[in-house]
Structures are given as structure tokens and as C-alpha cells.
Amino acid sequence: MNLARPEEIFYEYLRRIGHLVDLTAPGGQPVTALHLGAGALTLARYIQGTRPGSVQYAVELERELLDFVLRQLPLPEGTQLQTVIGDARESLTRIDPALRFDVVILDIFSGPDAPEHLACSGFYREVRERLSPAGLLIVNVGDEPGLTLVRSQIGAMRQAMADVAAVAEAGMFEGRYPGNIVLAGTQTPWPLEWTAELTARGPHPARVLAGVDLDPLAR
Template structure:
């Protein structure tokens, strides 16, 4: 950024829905890193020189899922529900050029502010949409109309749906339901995954609700987290992956190897065991 852009980024923009202010600030520890701050809390991190750098722990775990979803460099289709600083949209473009993407956020001012000051990598095919994360679903075949999700006018489904909106029990009620997960499942391609970031308090009460809703909806649900989260004693983020695919040894090993460490990778049965443990503490 030049000096004028940095001044505008630091001044920020008022978000009309939440009433909070969004700002973009230097991260303070790297040459090309910036942090999106909303309401005084850090929300996203972007390295504008290298989009493969994913600094936040839970976002790195989601990026790992995108890595094992398809062969390296093969384009995918991705839907981002909760756009933030478009960190993962940048990552998909950097690792899988030519991918078709849609990013949705309910704050009218946010994505334009981010895209202006932290432009997406050259060649990125990502439609930026202001909408509610559930209300937008009927529009997706049209929004994905000019990329690989649609072939000969037929909607073939989305390879990765990333839901990154939840902050514990304050999550929007109409999004934290098995019915909504079922609607998202219907949008997936044959190899598709629904990836849900769940931020929660100690005891993980909201995570338990969402994991059970996912298990009611998908044949298989994987779980990725820092191993310390398995005690149930800490607040933090846990990533759930709903899919038709069993977590085989190769995928589990690949996800574990990518970290960040200490890492835990649970398959469906292990997730059930974790939920049983949490219900007893």
C-alpha cells in the first residue's frame, strides 16, 4: 500500500449492519502482512506477497482440507460464506489457478473495502456477493454460471463450501441448524465438502450442537483442531468437515502432516467418541 492507502485502511469503514468499524492494519511482524480488524478484534490475516501463507491456525486447517480435496493444482469450485479478508479465496487462486469462486458476506461495505486495499491476485475468478448466507443459496447456480460448477447449462455442484461465520452461541440461529446443512449438502459436487469453522467457549457447548447437526446430515464428518481442544477445557476453534467420503488413512495422514501442530484429526467414529466424552464433563 502507498501512504494514502495506508491512511484510508487505518481509518477504516463503518459497517452498516453490525455498526462496527473495519480497519486494515500492518500485522507488525512481517513485511507484507496485514490484519483485518473488526470492532477492535482481529478477524483475518493476509500476506499480499504470498497468498499461500495462511497465518491463523484454523484457516490453515481449512486450507489443508482444500489441498487434499483434489490433485495438486487442479481447479475447484469454492463458495465462501463469510468473506473476511478473502484469505482462503486468495489461497485457492494461488494453489489452484483457474478455480471458480463465490464469496458472500452480509456487510455491504466490507468486501469492497477489502478488495480495494488488498486486491485479489491477478486472474482470480471470484464473484463478490452481499447477501445473507442462507438467502443466497437459490442464486448460486446463476452466480457460478461462468465457471466449472456449470456444464452445458447444468449445475454440477460445488467442490468446497466454507462456512466461517459462527462465534459460539451468538451465531445466527437460522444458519446453525441441520436443515441449513442439508441445503448446503445439496449444493455439493460428488467430491464436495462442507467445511464449518466453529469458534466456541470452554466446554464446547455450541460445537457439540453443530457436530451433532452435521452428523445428522452427512454420512461422514471429520474434525480438525489443536489437540488441546480435546480436553474440552479451552475456548477456541474446531473445524468440521461434512462429506460423503470416509476419512481414509492417506487423507488422515496428509491432514495431520500439514498441521499446525499439535494437531488432531478425527474421523466420524472418533468424533462420536469425542462428543460422548464432552457430554460427560
């Protein structure tokens, strides 16, 4: 992580999420963002670095992890970040109910043993209620060969969102090895220009599946 240049992201899947965030509003315009699963707060730094003045919330189950990150990796000056310790679903009710988010990023799933109360359409519907009219739901899914969790989450998100797309390294969609696929849920039909933009931005080789192209992965 480059603290001096937070817009530079090392991990491939986080870079893809960053590119999705880039599409949510004109460049440099502040957004409201909710991070469900704080990790090292890489994306919170990215949003502050590329969209100064953004209002952000981060929910993390492990207080010790969040305290360590904030102590060892200070946030950029001026970052407006509120932290919430607790379960991602329960914590939605503890955040100002009048607040709507331009982007919600869920980065909790790693393998087929994802928490059932989060890996379901009911939770995604609750998240959609917290989105602004053009708000975007981004879900990182770490999965094993066969992509069982990816398939189930595409189906669950399709029940809650108007449209869903998947973004990843091209070979990931073959389901032969473990890795990350990023799912994006929109409240309107998936913009075709986003497919071209995300493919061009990489990391390469990049592939974006939406609409009927995504159907073979859904279940």
C-alpha cells in the same frame, strides 16, 4: 497476510482449512469454491494461489466489509471471484442452481450465539445439495470452553453428511479454553489417509477426530 504469497496463511485455523482444501483435488487442479462468510478473502486468495483458474463465489452479509477488503487488499491477478451480498442461507438460492461446488467453506460461527437458521441440519442439507459428488463441506466453529456449539454442529452435520471429522490444535478437544475447531463433512466415509495427512501437515500439535473417536464430542 502476505499478498505476494497468498499460499502462506498466518492464522492457525485458516491454515487447517487450507490443508483440507488441498485434499479435495490433485495439486494445482482448479476447483469450484463457495465461501459463506468472506472475511478478508484469505482462503479465496489461497485457492487462487494454489489452484489457478478456480471459480469462486463469496457471500458476505456486510457490504462495507467486503468493499473495504477488495479496495485495500486487491485479489491476485486472474482471480475468478463472484461476490454476493446477503445472508448465507438465502444467498444459496441466488447462485446459479446448476452450479455445483467442490468445496463449501462456512466461516461465520463465533461462540454459542450462532444464527439458528445456519447452525442446523436443515441448512447443511441445503448446502449438500450444492456440492459436487465428491464435494467437501468445511465449517469453522469458534467456541467457548465446554464446546457447546462444536458439539451441536457435529450432531447437525452428521444428520446431513455421510461422515464428519474435526480438526484442531490437540488441546482444543479438552474444552478448557476458547478457540477454533474445524469440522469437515464428506459425502462418503471419511478417508483414513486424510487423518494422517492433516495430522502431519499441522500446525502442530494437530489432532483429527473421526468416526467413533468423534462420538464423545457429538450430541
